[in-house]
Amino acid sequence: MLPYSTVIFDLDGTLLDTLQDLADSVNHVLSLHQMPLRSLDEIRQFVGNGVGLLICRAVPAGTAPDLEAQCLSEFRAYYAAHMSDHTAPYSGVPELLESLARAGIRVAVVSNKFDGAVKGLCRSYFGSLVPVAIGESQGVARKPAPDTVFRALAELGAEAGGAVYVGDSEVDIQTARNAGLPCLSVSWGFRDSALLTEQGAKRIFSSPGALQAFLLGGQTDEIRPGSQKLL
Known part of the structure; x- marks a missing residue:
């Protein structure tokens, strides 16, 4: 049985x-706003609780809520178009x-x-x-x-x-x-x-x-x- x-x-x-595509999508958004990029190992630790928390963890501490929300929207759009690049x-x-x-x-x-x-x-x-x-x-x-x-x-x-x-x-x-x-x-x-x-x-x-x-x-x-x- x-x-x-x-x-x-x-x-x-x-x-x-999916790690590389997630990292590439996060770093694409960070680069749009001249924010420090994240390593693959950092992204590995950030994932698991949804994309909202992924972006919250990835942007610099103290990022304004409206800018964080914009980053999340940009991430969703970019990831939807690139989620199979390396996955x-x-x-x-x-x-x-x-x-x-x-x-x-x-x-x-x-x-x-x-x-x-x-x-x-x-x-x-x-x-x-x-x-x-x-x-x-x-x-x-x-x-x-x-x-x-x-x-x-x-x-x-x-x-x-x-x-x-x-x-x-x-x-x-x-x-x-x-x-x-x-x-x-x-x-x-x-x-x-x-x-x-x-x-x-x-x-x-x-x-x-x-x-x-x-x-x-x-x-x-x-x-x-x-x-x-x-x-």
């Missing part, structure tokens, strides 16, 4: 490596999703990226393998609130009892906890296993292949630092 009948995935840092699925992710589809496991994506980008990226890279994709939108609380997870389950026609949440960040761990779902963390994305462990991760997978084996009920070699499982 399969361990879960439904898998809810995060997007950035979990299924797609690609992590190696092994397409095979993971294909294997879940063959096994009859329902799949959705929930992300704090704005909804149009989430739907567009999932459609472009995964097609019918991700039938439900939900991002940040007005009137719906973003992660770590569980609202988008519950909406995804409803659109899939799935019960929370058979579902698991998969993500690469501390926000994802909190989201799963708030939704009452088990969380499977991944270390190939924007956060490393040490940080995930500090944030309470119980199972950490180092490759999509290891995650695939687990979700299909197979055996995976485990390293157990303390009570954590690194697969």
Whole structure:
């Protein structure tokens, strides 16, 4: 028997490596306003809580609210046009999703990226393998609130009892906890296993292949630092 009948995935840092396009878009906006540019590592730490907070963290401290709002608007427009310049699925992710589809496991994506980008990226890279994709939108609380997870389950026609949440960040761990779902963390994305462990991760997978084996009920070699499982 399969361990879960439904898998809810995060997007950035979990299924797609979007970091370079996010960084390029942020730095494009910063350069428009003669603001200091941000490094790739800085952007890596800034992402995860939605584009509003990404821009808030990226602009200099003390930036006027109206200018920050302008930067956010400019970021959205530029990113929408350039979100596929460098973005690609992590190696092994397409095979993971294909294997879940063959096994009859329902799949959705929930992300704090704005909804149009989430739907567009999932459609472009995964097609019918991700039938439900939900991002940040007005009137719906973003992660770590569980609202988008519950909406995804409803659109899939799935019960929370058979579902698991998969993500690469501390926000994802909190989201799963708030939704009452088990969380499977991944270390190939924007956060490393040490940080995930500090944030309470119980199972950490180092490759999509290891995650695939687990979700299909197979055996995976485990390293157990303390009570954590690194697969």
